[in-house]
Amino acid sequence: MSLTDPLPFSTTPPAHCDSVWRGATLVTMQDGHYNLIENGAIVVADGKIVWLGPVANCPLFPDAEQHEFAGGIITPGFVDCHTHLVFGGNRSSEFEQRLNGVSYAEIAASGGGIISTVNATREATEEELIESALFRLRPLLAEGVTCVEIKSGYGLSIDSELKMLRVIRTLATRLAVEVKSTCLAAHALPPEYKNRPDEYIRLICDTLLPIVARENLADAVDAFCEHLAFSPAQVEQVFNAAKALGLPVKLHAEQLSSLHGSALAARHGALSADHLEYATDDDAIAMAAGGTVAVLLPGAFYLLREKQQPPVAFFRQHKVPMALASDANPGTSPVLSLRLMLNMGCTLFGLTPEEALAGVTCHGARALGLQDSHGTLAPGKAADFIHWPLSRPAELVYWLGGELPCTVVYRGNVRGNHHL
Numbered sequence: 001m002s003l004t005d006p007l008p009f010s011t012t013p014p015a016h017c018d019s020v021w022r023g024a025t026l027v028t029m030q031d032g033h034y035n036l037i038e039n040g041a042i043v044v045a046d047g048k049i050v051w052l053g054p055v056a057n058c059p060l061f062p063d064a065e066q067h068e069f070a071g072g073i074i075t076p077g078f079v080d081c082h083t084h085l086v087f088g089g090n091r092s093s094e095f096e097q098r099l100n101g102v103s104y105a106e107i108a109a110s111g112g113g114i115i116s117t118v119n120a121t122r123e124a125t126e127e128e129l130i131e132s133a134l135f136r137l138r139p140l141l142a143e144g145v146t147c148v149e150i151k152s153g154y155g156l157s158i159d160s161e162l163k164m165l166r167v168i169r170t171l172a173t174r175l176a177v178e179v180k181s182t183c184l185a186a187h188a189l190p191p192e193y194k195n196r197p198d199e200y201i202r203l204i205c206d207t208l209l210p211i212v213a214r215e216n217l218a219d220a221v222d223a224f225c226e227h228l229a230f231s232p233a234q235v236e237q238v239f240n241a242a243k244a245l246g247l248p249v250k251l252h253a254e255q256l257s258s259l260h261g262s263a264l265a266a267r268h269g270a271l272s273a274d275h276l277e278y279a280t281d282d283d284a285i286a287m288a289a290g291g292t293v294a295v296l297l298p299g300a301f302y303l304l305r306e307k308q309q310p311p312v313a314f315f316r317q318h319k320v321p322m323a324l325a326s327d328a329n330p331g332t333s334p335v336l337s338l339r340l341m342l343n344m345g346c347t348l349f350g351l352t353p354e355e356a357l358a359g360v361t362c363h364g365a366r367a368l369g370l371q372d373s374h375g376t377l378a379p380g381k382a383a384d385f386i387h388w389p390l391s392r393p394a395e396l397v398y399w400l401g402g403e404l405p406c407t408v409v410y411r412g413n414v415r416g417n418h419h420l
C-alpha cells in the first residue's frame with residue numbers, strides 16, 4: 001500500500017472559496033513527515049481544503065472570509081483512533097483501593113473490574129451515557145481532536161451493545177466532531193456466558209452483527225485477542241462474519257502476551273492492530289503486507305506499569321505506519337488528553353516527535369480508513385486543522401500537561417466553546 005498522498009499544494013486556483021487562512025507555518029504531515037510550508041496559506045471551500053501553499057503564491061479571494069495569523073503553526077486536526085469513551089460509572093474507587101493495598105483478586109471478588117463497568121453501562125439510560133461521554137469528550141476536543149473513534153464493548157448483550165452503538169452515533173450529532181463507531185462486542189465474556197465463549201461468539205456473528213450492519217450502527221468491528229478474552233480462532237469467526245457484512249475489522253492484540261493476533265488481523269486486511277507490546281518481527285512483517293496500522297496506546301502501558309514496550313524498531317524497519325491514541329477507558333487508561341499521549345509515545349515508547357505527531361494525524365486517520373479525507377493538510381481533505389501559537393511542531397510533544405491555547409477549525413469553521 002502506498003503512503004503517498006497528493007502533492008501538498010496545487011498550482012491551479014480553485015473556482016470559488018469561503019475562507020482563507022494565512023500567516024502561519026503549515027505542518028502538512030504529508031507522508032508522515034512535518035513537510036513544512038513556511039508563511040503558508042490554506043484556502044477552504046465547502047468544508048474542504050481546496051488550495052494550500054506559500055502566502056506569496058496564494059490567489060486573491062477578496063470576497064472570502066480572511067483569517068490572518070501572526071505566526072505560529074497549523075497542524076491537521078487530531079484523530080483519536082482508539083477510545084472507549086461511552087460507559088457507565090467509572091473506576092476511580094477501584095484505582096484508590098489498589099493504591100490503598102487492596103489486591104486485584106479482592107477487587108474482582110467484590111464485583112470490581114470490567115464487570116462493574118458492564119453492570120453500570122447496562123443500567124444506564126442512553127441519555128445518561130451520552131452526558132457522561134460528553135463530559136469526557138470535551139477535554140479531548142478542547143486540545144484539537146476533530147475526529148474520534150468510539151467502541152462499544154461494555155454492554156456484552158444484544159440490547160446493551162446496540163444501545164452503546166446508538167449512543168455513539170448520537171454523540172456525532174451533539175458536538176462538532178467526526179465520530180467513527182466500532183462494534184467491540186467481543187471485548188470480554190459476559191457473565192451469562194461463563195464457560196461458553198463459543199456460544200457468545202456465535203451470538204455476535206449470527207445475531208448482533210447482522211443487526212448492526214442493517215441499522216448502520218458501526219463503521220468497523222473490533223475484538224480483544226488475549227488469554228483473558230478471546231482466542232485467535234474465535235476472533236477469526238468474528239472477522240469472517242464482519243467481512244461478510246462488508247464491515248472492516250481491527251483488533252486489540254499482543255497487549256499482555258503473544259498470540260499473533262496482529263498477524264491474523266493483517267491477513268484479514270484489518271485497518272489496525274492495537275496495543276502490540278508483545279508483537280514480533282513476523283507480526284510486523286505481516287502488518288506491513290496487510291497495510292495494517294500499528295496503534296500504540298501508551299496510556300494503558302503507563303497505568304498498568306507495563307515493562308514490555310511495543311517493537312517500534314520493527315515497525316519502523318518494515319514501514320508499518322504507527323498511530324497513537326488515548327484508549328480512553330475506565331479501567332486501564334482514564335486518559336482525557338491526546339497531547340499527553342504524544343509525550344508518552346516519545347518518553348515511554350521512543351517515538352520521535354515527528355512520528356508521534358504523525359500518529360495522531362495521518363496514521364491515526366489511516367487506522368480508521370480515512371486516509372483519503374483526513375489526517376494531512378492537502379487539497380481535497382476535510383478543512384479540519386488547528387492553529388497553535390508555537391514556534392515548532394515538537395513543542396506540541398514537549399510541553400507536558402497544561403492547556404495550550406489553540407484555534408480549532410472544523411470543516412472550515414472555527415470551533416468555539418459553544419460547539420462543545
Ligand SMILES: [Zn+2]
Nearest residue numbers: 082084252327
Ligand atoms: Zn482498547
